Amino acid sequence: MTRKRRRLYLLGLMFxxxxxxxALVLSAFRDSIVFFYxxxxxxxxxxxxxxxxxxxxxxxxxxxxxAQGSLEIRxxxxxxxxxxxxxxxxxxxxxxxxxxxxxxxxKLDSEGVxxxxxxxxxxxxxxxxxxxxxxxxxxxxxxxxxxxxx
Amino acid sequence: xxxELGYFALTLAFMVxxxxxxxxxxxAARGDHRMMALSRPAAFVQFGCVAVAFAALTHAFVVSDFSxxxxxxxxxxxxxxxxKLSGVWGNHEGSMLLWVLILTLFGAAxxxxxGNLPASLRARxxxxxxxxxxxxLAFIVFTxxxxxxxxxxxxxxxxxxxxxxxxxxxxxxxxLYLGYVGFSMAFSFAVAALIExxxxxxxxxxxxxxxxxxxxxxxxxxxxxxxxxYYELGWGGFWFWDPVENASFMPWLIGTALLHSAIVVxxxxxxxxxTILLAIIAFALSLIGTFLVRSGVLTSVHAFAVDPARGSFxxxxxxxxxxxxxGLYALRAPQLKAGGLFAPASRESALILNNLLLSVAALTVFxxxxxxxxxxxxxxxxVSVGPPFFNATFLPLMxxxxxxxxxxxxxxxxxxxxxxxxxxxxxxxxxxxGAALGTFYLxxxxxxxxxxxxxxxxWLVFGALxxxxxxxxxxxxxxxHALARARGLPRAAWGMAxxxxxxxxxxxxxVVSQVWQIERVVLMRAGxxxxxxxxxxxxxxxxxxxxPNYRAERGAFDVMRDERIVTTLHPEKRVYPVGGATTTEAAxxxxxxxxxxxxxxxxxxxxxxxxxxxxxxxxxxxxxxxAVRAYWNPxxxxxxxxxxxxxxxGIVSLFDRRYRVGAPAPARARGPAAIxxx
Numbered sequence: 001m002t003r004k005r006r007r008l009y010l011l012g013l014m015f016x017x018x019x020x021x022x023a024l025v026l027s028a029f030r031d032s033i034v035f036f037y038x039x040x041x042x043x044x045x046x047x048x049x050x051x052x053x054x055x056x057x058x059x060x061x062x063x064x065x066x067a068q069g070s071l072e073i074r075x076x077x078x079x080x081x082x083x084x085x086x087x088x089x090x091x092x093x094x095x096x097x098x099x100x101x102x103x104x105x106x107k108l109d110s111e112g113v114x115x116x117x118x119x120x121x122x123x124x125x126x127x128x129x130x131x132x133x134x135x136x137x138x139x140x141x142x143x144x145x146x147x148x149x150x
Numbered sequence: 151x152x153x154e155l156g157y158f159a160l161t162l163a164f165m166v167x168x169x170x171x172x173x174x175x176x177x178a179a180r181g182d183h184r185m186m187a188l189s190r191p192a193a194f195v196q197f198g199c200v201a202v203a204f205a206a207l208t209h210a211f212v213v214s215d216f217s218x219x220x221x222x223x224x225x226x227x228x229x230x231x232x233x234k235l236s237g238v239w240g241n242h243e244g245s246m247l248l249w250v251l252i253l254t255l256f257g258a259a260x261x262x263x264x265g266n267l268p269a270s271l272r273a274r275x276x277x278x279x280x281x282x283x284x285x286x287l288a289f290i291v292f293t294x295x296x297x298x299x300x301x302x303x304x305x306x307x308x309x310x311x312x313x314x315x316x317x318x319x320x321x322x323x324x325x326l327y328l329g330y331v332g333f334s335m336a337f338s339f340a341v342a343a344l345i346e347x348x349x350x351x352x353x354x355x356x357x358x359x360x361x362x363x364x365x366x367x368x369x370x371x372x373x374x375x376x377x378x379x380y381y382e383l384g385w386g387g388f389w390f391w392d393p394v395e396n397a398s399f400m401p402w403l404i405g406t407a408l409l410h411s412a413i414v415v416x417x418x419x420x421x422x423x424x425t426i427l428l429a430i431i432a433f434a435l436s437l438i439g440t441f442l443v444r445s446g447v448l449t450s451v452h453a454f455a456v457d458p459a460r461g462s463f464x465x466x467x468x469x470x471x472x473x474x475x476x477g478l479y480a481l482r483a484p485q486l487k488a489g490g491l492f493a494p495a496s497r498e499s500a501l502i503l504n505n506l507l508l509s510v511a512a513l514t515v516f517x518x519x520x521x522x523x524x525x526x527x528x529x530x531x532x533v534s535v536g537p538p539f540f541n542a543t544f545l546p547l548m549x550x551x552x553x554x555x556x557x558x559x560x561x562x563x564x565x566x567x568x569x570x571x572x573x574x575x576x577x578x579x580x581x582x583x584g585a586a587l588g589t590f591y592l593x594x595x596x597x598x599x600x601x602x603x604x605x606x607x608x609w610l611v612f613g614a615l616x617x618x619x620x621x622x623x624x625x626x627x628x629x630x631h632a633l634a635r636a637r638g639l640p641r642a643a644w645g646m647a648x649x650x651x652x653x654x655x656x657x658x659x660x661v662v663s664q665v666w667q668i669e670r671v672v673l674m675r676a677g678x679x680x681x682x683x684x685x686x687x688x689x690x691x692x693x694x695x696x697x698p699n700y701r702a703e704r705g706a707f708d709v710m711r712d713e714r715i716v717t718t719l720h721p722e723k724r725v726y727p728v729g730g731a732t733t734t735e736a737a738x739x740x741x742x743x744x745x746x747x748x749x750x751x752x753x754x755x756x757x758x759x760x761x762x763x764x765x766x767x768x769x770x771x772x773x774x775x776x777a778v779r780a781y782w783n784p785x786x787x788x789x790x791x792x793x794x795x796x797x798x799x800g801i802v803s804l805f806d807r808r809y810r811v812g813a814p815a816p817a818r819a820r821g822p823a824a825i826x827x828x
């Protein structure tokens with residue numbers, strides 16, 4: 001086994017490993033990347049249903065409803081131009097409030113209702129998820145007060 | 151006054167670091183022994199100054215000196231003493247000070263124990279180390295001064311983020327930093343060796359203990375962080391592939407690779423330039439980790455600082471350190487003499503495979519972590535790359551690694567016999583097959599992941615045992631003789647078996663908890679019962695209690711098995727009036743083999759079905775229904791149990807006699823018997 005042969009084997013092995021990794025990464029990118037949309041984008045761009053995605057905005061004041069005797073919760077996520085209805089069954093994060101920022105992960109159903117599988121927590125009162133801040137900036141309703149910690 | 155003293159000590163440390171970075175380097179270039187000798191006292195003085203500054207900040211936190219902005223913003227007089235102390239590093243400025251404290255401590259340690267290093271190498275190592283120190287001290291002094299005053303001082307402070315008020319998290323940053331900073335030592339040695347133009351086994355014997363210590367500390371730091379996320383965030387999971395987690399995981403992966411490739415340099419004088427490259431990358435990833443979590447690019451509990459100046463400063467340090475060292479590498483690496491030859495079937499090749507798979511795995515994590523930032527920067531599209539991505543890329547790369555792992559230590563250096571190694575592993579193979587069959591039987595073959603995962607876990611654990619058994623001659627030699635050989639085994643051998651076996655236990659914990667986890671989310675009223683995994687949870691209602699610095703709603707759940715009460719679990723929702731944050735405290739019953747995990751959600755107010763405001767504002771009556779989330783997490787404790795065993799393996803290996811100060815000369819000097827035993 002000469003040095004040259006060894007180097008050749010090593011390079012071959014390295015390219016094989018890199019190739020496998022690239023293939024894995026590319027196929028995973030196709031299937032498992034989750035895009036984020038603001039309520040306006042969902043309404044205006046007619047996003048097709050049944051694709052995993054995240055939406056974010058404010059929980060519309062007065063929209064939170066809880067079904068009697070079940071865990072089902074309905075609310076609307078708004079960027080103050082458009083609002084999207086959301087249904088979620090489960091335990092809400094600690095700081096989920098009306099009028100506060102929220103990010104939900106899930107899928108749109110065929111009637112344009114967002115079925116959330118996960119509602120994401122935030123860490124403190126003043127914190128605004130950056131995606132939500134951007135969504136509000138895009139809709140022109142961003143107030144600096146809401147994002148003092150950002 | 152004490153705060154000013156601290157600031158003064160910090161600036162002094164910066165000056166000393168500058169001198170230490172320049173003079174010994176120039177001295178080493180000119181062969182001037184007096185200039186080189188300066189590096190040792192300078193390292194001690196630098197550490198002393200930083201220690202004084204750290205003590206001054208700790209003092210301000212302990213006595214709650216709210217005239218210091220940092221204390222006013224991050225502490226509160228009503229906080230328990232442990233969290234006043236951990237508050238010192240529970241904020242941006244203080245955590246950077248802790249980072250520098252550990253950095254200078256390691257520098258002083260090299261100066262103290264480095265008596266047997268060649269004078270020029272020691273001077274260069276300490277000079278490179280001082281450059282890192284100077285950069286971070288400048289960062290603190292110019293952008294993140296922890297000693298700024300506030301006038302007039304407030305009556306009380308803002309308190310520490312309640313999520314961080316936790317014993318597990320109090321020690322998470324120090325261990326993580328011990329790891330990150332430990333890699334800075336390997337980095338300094340690598341750059342010094344490049345300047346020197348020489349890498350030999352003696353160099354590797356110096357680098358390996360530092361890498362080992364850093365790796366062990368990082369292992370424990372990551373385990374503490376994940377344990378905290380498990381019981382504090384109340385989601386029942388232990389690893390979320392969150393960018394912040396990945397930021398500490400990438401240096402760990404490359405550090406693990408470095409740990410193994412340094413063995414090849416030490417024993418066989420081969421893979422030298424690759425090892426140097428790994429040392430540079432491990433530290434670069436530590437810096438990237440610091441940049442990601444500290445700059446506010448990512449939002450999380452860790453993002454204290456959202457001052458753009460700070461982000462750019464760390465980015466500048468990163469660019470200079472990585473660019474400079476890689477430039478030097480490109481210039482000098484070709485001059486390093488290539489080492490000994492080896493056959494494709496050899497320990498060297500096994501370790502190369504380990505390195506290759508670990509590096510490529512780290513690369514996929516890197517891509518997944520940075521892709522959203524990259525996409526946001528170029529197109530403004532917001533995406534999130536979550537667990538599915540990492541499960542699809544990272545896990546397939548781990549399978550061959552774990553498959554090959556037990557065989558590696560059984561193959562001889564230079565030219566080995568794979569068939570022979572596999573024969574020695576036959577019992578491990580039987581155990582793995584047994585685990586696979588058992589899983590198949592339990593699951594009716596439904597989950598390939600569980601089947602393969604558990605077989606690999608058994609393969610790892612029993613492979614480590616088989617390797618240990620082979621070395622002491624178990625089965626071939628009489629018991630007394632085998633025990634004598636066990637005592638005589640080098641500590642590094644024990645450490646390796648522990649680390650590999652611990653990995654197997656952690657893999658078992660991860661696989662089993664993923665496949666057999668049971669989750670129940672229900673509404674419960676006082677008196678209701680919930681059946682989960684053979685346990686009956688009887689809800690006794692919720693009471694209000696007051697903690698030292700919070701108010702809580704505390705649920706009571708009697709845990710029953712066969713109609714007998716085993717224990718009572720008390721999950722809580724806490725409100726911290728200072729800062730107004732709410733946290734969820736999960737209640738966990740653990741048997742060592744499984745956890746019963748209960749989280750209290752929000753209450754259903756009277757008149758449900760109507761639009762309701764924040765449930766907490768409504769007063770929950772005695773007949774209110776509460777959202778309750780319960781998990782049965784089998785084998786989850788083994789994840790941390792395994793991580794602690796890996797940590798212990800690192801520590802045991804660290805005390806191997808060949809790393810002892812003044813240890814006898816390189817392996818070459820010892821007889822062939824000694825080499826064969828390793």
